[in-house]
Amino acid sequence: MKLTVVGGGSTYTPELIDGFARLRDTLPVEELVLVDPAPERLELVGGLARRIFAKQGHPGRIVTTFDLDAGVEGADAVLLQLRVGGQAAREQDETWPLECGCVGQETTGAGGLAKALRTVPVVLDIAERVRRTNPDAWIIDFTNPVGIVTRALLQAGHKAVGLCNVAIGFQRKFAGLLGVTPADVHLDHVGLNHLTWETGVRLGGPEGENVLPRLLGEHGDDIAADLSLPRVLLDRLGVVPSYYLRYFYAHDEVVRELRTKPSRASEVAEMERNLLKMYADPALDEKPALLAKRGGAYYSEAAVDLAASLLGGGGSPYQVVNTYNKGTLPFLPDDAVIEVQAAVGAKGATPLAVQDVDPLYAGLMANVTAYEDLALEAALRGGRDRVFRALLSHPLIGQYEYAEALTDQLIAHNREHLTWA
Template sequence: MRLAVLGGGGFRVPLVYGALLRDTARPRVEEVVLYDVSPARLETIAHVLRDLAAGHDAAPRVRTTTDLDAALRDASFVFSAIRVGGLAGRTADERVALELGLVGQETTGPGGVAYGLRTVPVAVRVAERIAALAPRAWVINFTNPAGMVTEAMRRVLGDRVIGICDSPAGLVRRAAAALGLDPARVSPGYVGLNHLGWLCDLTYEGRDVLPGLLADDAALRRVEEARLLGPDWVRALGALPNEYLYYYYFARESVAAGSGPTRGESLLEQQERFYAGVRARPGDAAAQWRRARRERDTTYMAEARDATGAGERDAADLEAGGYEGIALALMAAIARGEPATMILNVRNGAAVPGLPEEAVVEVPCAVDGSGVRPLATRPLPGRFLGLAQQVKAVEQTAIEAALTGSEPLAVAAFALHPLVDSVTTARRLLDGYRARVPELAAVFPG
């Protein structure tokens, strides 16, 4: 099988390749084609992958290209992890919002809307090339904002595009571990949108064990999300929220914590050092990547953990892996017909009552050789459903704005977001992003 990785010069590509090296079952990926707009980044990541492959028998071949069509042709799977505007765009996503007194985060709030507005047109064009050159390929989308982008790509690819995220799986893993349970033996009642979901129940041997976890102070302290949002608050909610809900429930604290460098600014500086270091010393590319990865992982949501006293991330959780494992498990289930259940971003249908049928939602799904089927969920209580409905309306408005180039719809996407407090501010957001992000200005020239 051939895997095409779009955004193949990205920092996290070695995680995917490492997972492929550990996969020995058949059929397996035998060739990886890395596509990126930056030849220099492709060369750097190729050095890392060569180091990782050393000593492995039958390691997947690696080919690099800056030609999208060449990357897609004859692909069995396409992994999409592009970043339109690069990390410079991400820093603008965060800074423009913070300067207006709003949450500055790349996928949540106005930053996520801005990211989606410039990314959706590119993602749809990519989907059109996939449909033309690899119509039988399965597309695994990790491009953020993942729910919005997956929903836009579905207009071209239908059920053959599936969105993934590692946040829900990590939450379930941490909740099960806090109770001393094997995460593989629990059934999560996780419901919501990408970066906006709740673990509402956790079934083990036919019994919901989540109430016991919420009532146990010592156990809750072992769950990062509970430390981040506070045990009293998660008890009041009666559920464990996805970590990104911190930005909704503690918006003022998030803005106050944004006085220093943003996450995007820190990553931009870190990655510039990494790519320059490998260019200077390609012989130890993998070692440099591992050091940079450790720094990246340990500083994830650091500003929120510092503000709340949540403490450092658990070392065992850092070693557990993330989206690369989900991607590999998804490919294995489809290619080999190995039945699996995992939390994915897919078309709602009737899985989540109260959300549109065509909306992409993040829910447990059954996966096998025939594809992916969302599993029915319990109705969300109003305190969760209302927020999910509002944010989904924002996502769908942003998709229409991006595909039509409509400035009024772009303003509406910002204004309708629960983290934006006025229409005037929404207009300032669009002007601010247009001034700083050329890729967004190209969609809305003004």
């Protein structure tokens, strides 16, 4: 089995490598190719990756290359984890929206749209090159904004599934609180990427006992603290929202916080500098503890599980993924990309049935889906007016004056990445 990671020079790649090494019985990788255009980073990450495999006794071969076509040729699956513009572009995404009093974040609002505009054309080009060299390969997208990027891939006819680590993080958290194994916890997870709610927590599978009321009753303070949301809100909702819902439920509070502290991008950039220094140490043969602060917890486990199921291996029968709606949520178009539990196998992901969704959540999902439609149109076709329409439609913006100003800012800060600007 051959897997290729595009963006393999990321400082986060050793987390993925560690998962491949530990879970080799689930996903027996014979060749792992790391593709990245930055040779210095790739050399450091590749060296550590080989040492991790060696230490854990993994027999697989690790190859590094900046040649995308060579890297994806013959791959059974291609994982996308790229960041167009790097942390410098992320720094901009997180700062210029604040000038209009709007949240600055890399996956939602104006910053999220900027990332989508930079990313979608690049990902589609990569996917086309994968299709030319190996049309049977699965594409697993971990590149944000996952919902929009995955929809672009599916709309173009690619064999693609989107992946996010939010659900597996909740699964691990709840399992620890309940004193059970993660495999015992099945989430009733519903929404769009980075706009999701846990409406049930079941023991043993989709038909198991819903212990969410007990979790909230006994551990509500702990869960609320992790989300930086008040306990009373969780009690009133009776569900556990993703921490990304804080940008919606406490928008103005978040803006005030963001204006008074360093950006997350600057923090991550500093971590990356330190991590690369560590990776250069030839004695290092395991992922360093600092990597846990980088973000993306449990990504490796989720990626291995998904790849194993898609490639006919021993992955979990049900996984939370991003895929076409296909009538699962009747208030959204069939071709909307939703994030829900799905049965995953060699033919792809089939969403499980979802019980009636509270209008409180359905309305926001419908609004953001409409925004994602317009965002994808802007990413595919360009143009100032399309950018403006997407920004005006976003529930975190929604005002003409803000949308006008943010459109100009977005284009000015991203001109080098926008072929039409």
